[in-house]
Amino acid sequence: NISTRALVGTGDSVQIGGFIISGTASKPVLVRAIGPSLSAHGLAASETLQDPKLALHDAAGVLLSSNDNWRDTQAAEIAATGAAPTHEREAAIIATLEPGVYTAVASGQAAGAGVALVEVYDLRVGGDSRLANISTRGHVDAGNNVMIAGFILGGSDPSTVVLRGLGPSLSQAQVQSTLRDPFLAVHNASGELVAANDSWKQTQQAELEAIGMGLADDSEAAVVTTLSSGTYTAVLRDAAGGTGVGLVEVYRLE
Numbered sequence: 001n002i003s004t005r006a007l008v009g010t011g012d013s014v015q016i017g018g019f020i021i022s023g024t025a026s027k028p029v030l031v032r033a034i035g036p037s038l039s040a041h042g043l044a045a046s047e048t049l050q051d052p053k054l055a056l057h058d059a060a061g062v063l064l065s066s067n068d069n070w071r072d073t074q075a076a077e078i079a080a081t082g083a084a085p086t087h088e089r090e091a092a093i094i095a096t097l098e099p100g101v102y103t104a105v106a107s108g109q110a111a112g113a114g115v116a117l118v119e120v121y122d123l124r125v126g127g128d129s130r131l132a133n134i135s136t137r138g139h140v141d142a143g144n145n146v147m148i149a150g151f152i153l154g155g156s157d158p159s160t161v162v163l164r165g166l167g168p169s170l171s172q173a174q175v176q177s178t179l180r181d182p183f184l185a186v187h188n189a190s191g192e193l194v195a196a197n198d199s200w201k202q203t204q205q206a207e208l209e210a211i212g213m214g215l216a217d218d219s220e221a222a223v224v225t226t227l228s229s230g231t232y233t234a235v236l237r238d239a240a241g242g243t244g245v246g247l248v249e250v251y252r253l254e
Contacts, residue, residue: 003119004136004248005038006147008049008106010113012175012245013139015106017118021099023129030081030121031056032070033091033106038115040086043144049114052106054091059101067091068109083121099129115145125154135249137170140179146237149248153229159252162213163195163223165236166247169216179246183239184221189231197221198239211253 008015021027035049055066070092078084078092106118140147153159167179186195200215200222207224208214236248
């Protein structure tokens with residue numbers, strides 16, 4: 001399962017969660033956009049996105065499904081997963097997807113803004129496909145409003161992963177007000193720091209370039225590490241305390 005928490009705004013600052021289904025078989029997933037219920041986890045209600053909307057697109061940008069309030073559509077199916085949102089204004093979609101690249105876009109009803117969580121749950125663990133990667137673009141602020149990507153590594157063997165934090169190079173895609181100096185930190189389920197990086201060429205440059213994962217801007221951040229099975233978070237912020245649109249990516253290599 002994969003998730004990202006970030007401050008959701010409008011325009012370039014909506015939250016765009018990208019994920020890849022690898023393998024040869026289709027996979028059923030549950031995608032959620034959580035806002036009001038985050039107040040049960042230490043955020044003030046005024047800080048959360050009060051009415052999240054969710055849209056699921058394929059690699060060509062075609063809209064596959066959308067939802068505003070999860071009970072409006074697929075309520076019985078969503079409830080049967082045991083992972084229904086706890087607030088009626090939160091959004092959720094169940095879809096069976098072929099291997100490929102997808103994006104889940106979270107925004108606020110009536111151009112609302114606030115902290116939200118986008119999640120993708122694997123509803124059929126194992127088989128001939130898996131959730132392989134996550135990348136999320138959104139507005140990165142400070143304090144509770146940094147961007148936090150969560151991911152779970154299953155299985156019994158360690159996995160090699162690449163984590164990247166982008167900012168300045170997003171301007172090449174016409175994104176405005178990008179994060180100027182991304183800093184990336186990886187934590188385990190106990191909150192312990194397991195890896196961190198500010199500028200990707202300072203450490204592991206050779207390893208990243210060897211696998212084609214070098215970054216376009218020297219100030220962007222990246223980490224290659226091998227992790228045991230478990231739950232992890234990748235925290236993206238600005239090294240100097242600035243704000244802007246950033247992108248956090250997690251790639252599972254093996």
